[in-house]
Amino acid sequence: MALTYKALGDIDNTIKAYNKAIELNPSKYNAYYNLSLLYKDKKNIVKAVYYAEKCLEINSEDEEVYSLLSNYFEDLKVIHDMNKFKEMSDVIIANRLDDNLKDCRNSVYTRDIFSRD
Numbered sequence: 001m002a003l004t005y006k007a008l009g010d011i012d013n014t015i016k017a018y019n020k021a022i023e024l025n026p027s028k029y030n031a032y033y034n035l036s037l038l039y040k041d042k043k044n045i046v047k048a049v050y051y052a053e054k055c056l057e058i059n060s061e062d063e064e065v066y067s068l069l070s071n072y073f074e075d076l077k078v079i080h081d082m083n084k085f086k087e088m089s090d091v092i093i094a095n096r097l098d099d100n101l102k103d104c105r106n107s108v109y110t111r112d113i114f115s116r117d
Contacts, residue, residue, distance in 0.1 A: 002034065011038060029058045036068060045072050 002017035018031040036051035055065045079085040
């Protein structure tokens with residue numbers, strides 16, 4: 001069913017069909033793989049990575065999926081201006097709360113909850 005929707009260009013129903021396939025068979029590798037590709041095309045890298053990682057849970061030695069993941073991260077933009085980065089970001093995930101992030105502390109998620117790390 002998903003392939004039919006995809007051929008018709010109906011991406012939303014394609015995604016629903018793959019999710020249904022996963023619901024019926026959680027080890028359905030191809031559904032995860034294709035969802036990863038669909039979300040990449042939709043520019044939703046977070047979901048693309050999530051579904052690629054689900055593929056690796058099923059087959060941790062799949063070099064094609066590792067290649068997909070590396071391509072996903074190549075497309076990410078690096079912002080060198082910290083103020084511009086903070087303006088653009090709704091949420092910031094950081095290893096530790098640095099002095100540069102204190103002015104936007106409410107938007108920062110970190111494992112460094114006591115600022116001692």
